[in-house]
Structure formats: C-alpha cells, structure tokens
Amino acid sequence: MPPRNVLETARHVVVEGPIGVGKTSLARRLAAHLDAQPFLEQPELNPFLTRFYQDPPRYALPTQLFFLFQRMDHLRELAQPDFFGRRVVGDYLLEKDPIFAQLTLSDDEYGLYRQIYDRLAPQAPTPDLVIYLQARPETLIARVRKRGIDVERKISDAYLTLLAERYSRFFYNYDAAPVMVVNSENLNFVDRDDDFRLLLERIEAMRGQRGYFNRGE
Template sequence: MTATRAEGQLPGYIVVEGVIGVGKTSLARLLADRFDARLNLELVEENPFLPGFYADPARHAFQTQLFFLLSRYRQQQELFQGELFQRRVVGDYHFAKDLIFANITLSDEELALYKQVADVLAPRVPRPELVIYLQASVESLLERIARRGRRMEKDIEPRYLATLSEAYNHYFFHYRESSLLVVNTDNVNFVAHPEHFEDLVRRILTPFEGTLYYVPNWES
C-alpha cells in the first residue's frame, strides 16, 4: 500500500480503468490537462488482431492478448525511463488489465502460456499510486459504444460486456496494490458537465487508503 498523501497532493502516477466504452480515455485526457501531466494512452487501434477478435474471439484471442501484453509492456518501459518519469503521469489502462481479458477469452492451454510470459514482465512495470475504476451498466456501455461509432466494436454483444464487467468487478474487489477510487458513471458525464469533473477532482485531491466508492447522484 502506498503512503498516505497530504491534503491536496496529487499522486505521481494515476490510472483510469474500466470496461470498453466506459469513458477511460476521455477522463484521462481531462485529468492530464487539469494536472499538467503526461498522458499515457493505450494503443488499441494499433493491434492488428483486434478486428478479427471481435469477429471471431476464439480464433484470434491468443494473438490479440499477447500483442496487447507486449505492446503495453514496451510502452510502460519507454514511458518510465529516466527523465520521462520526472513528470506526473495519467494513463487510461492498468498493466494488469490484459490478464482480466485473458482469463475470459483464452483456453486453459493458452492461458497457461500467457501467464508464463506475463509473470516475467509484470514485476518490471511501475505500479500506479491511484487507480480510478469507472463502472457503468451494460445499457450505458452499449449506448456509449454506439455513440463513438468504432467499426470494430459494432458487433460487441451485451453478454460479452456483462461477462467483462463481472471480471473487472472481481479483479478490483480484490485489488490491494494502491489506493482505488471506484466511480459509478451511469449518471455522470465528465466531458459535458464540468461540475461532475470538478467533484471528482475534489475526491482525487482528498487522501485516502484502500478502496473508496463514489456513487454520484447527478441527474442524467
């Protein structure tokens, strides 16, 4: 567990996490701009196996997950070398997220091989000081995915999102590596409503240990 921060002191490394379509990247951009931080975005569209995975998960899952694992590892190594890490960092993914996907998409044999590689890489990756885990209902996720209109996401099924949400919830229920802020986003829009964002910022600036649950009651 990281040491308790002083009131108003920002974590040096913040990660925003959550299921597909929940709004990770949008919030990470807002936070990086607000805190004058370096922005570290997941390179989703550079994965050549991802369109095939959405069309036929069983056939393309292993290649997709291994590409993500190695790509994220390489990105983390480049980001946190030397002078680059002198600046605060806000990212839109946790390195361990690939394991969440791997556990629900890979066969037992594929998962065993994947974990051998992941176990070698994971200890070399810096841990965030604060993770902001965004939650949303499947209905909200589908609406947001449709709104952003990515072709490769058009065939995502509600059942897959429900399974993924359950896997994320299970992972973060047991998460102990840093402070964890769990935010229900069904009734918030950090981009369209500055007051929603400012309320979240106040909570980020208030030090806490362990897990803190934030359920905003803003009207939709």
C-alpha cells in the first residue's frame, strides 16, 4: 500500500499516456511543483522519426531501436551516484516501449526487436507512483492536430486510435507500482491551476494500488 501522502515521499514519479494526452506538460509542471529533476524523453533526437511518419514500413525498425537504446541509456542514469537521493519526475516507462513496437513492426522485425529488448533492457527502477493520463481517441487526434508539431503531421488517426487502445490494455494489467488513472478529457493541468490542485489532492488521498480521477463537465 502506498504511503498516506504519496507525493510527500515519492522519489520517482512517472507520467504516462498516449501521444497527445499531455504527459510531458504535466511531468514538467509536477517536477516544478515538487522541486524535482525532470526526466523526459527527447524524441527530437531520433534521426529516423520524421522518415518513419513518411514511410512507416521502411523506417519502423530503426526508429524503434533508436528509441529503445535511447531509453535504456537514459534510465541507466538513474542508477548513477549523482542521481542518488534526487526526486525525479519522468514522462515514460521503459515497459511501454513494446507497445509501439507491436504497432509498427512486422512479425519478423518484432521478433528481432523482442530479442534485443529481452537481452539488453536494464532492470528499470520501479516508480513510486505512475500517473496514467487517458483521453478518447478523437480527443487525442484533435490535440495532436491542434499543436501542429511538424514531425506529427503524418500520424494517422487510425494509429492514434489503436495506440490509445493498446495503452488502455497495458495499464489494465500493470501492477508494478501504484497508479493514478486520470481521465484528462475535461482537464488542463498547464493552464488551469484548479485542475492541477485537484489532481494533487486526489493523489494525496490515494489508498491502495490504484486511484481514479475523472472530472465531468
């Protein structure tokens, strides 16, 4: 069972969710609130990503392997002495990497990817808390289109829909850490202070391994 006030004692918090759900924005704000070290992905460093969205079958494998190696190297930093004792807020779990691999790779490519993942993936540190952000596929699609990031312009609606479904399936079975499941449909943690404050209150009130936050309009 998590501690009575999990945010006061958590040293490693992860915000997760599909593309367009707002996980990185929330991770940044939460890190600032907790005076923690942001521990964020850097998709802009992947040299294959733009080409992948233009020609997925051709560039899926190098794109996925680059992300896998990048995430593995990144997570190894958490074991370094200069990170010892720091509070960290990240925007990904290593365990989510196969979600994307299964969606984009052929069967043979996924078999190769899985061998590499199983042999090389480090024992990633278990977070003290995971905040899983959900949204309907149509909401994710609208948000991705609205923010207009060049590399995301080629992402198909079908891909975002399937990604949301796979995330939901993954977190239905995830039990490695306490999880706060957040329906982000009617929430804006960046621009609305009340929404952010309500989220903090819900997390602090968590009992057991799983909590839920759904704010209806």
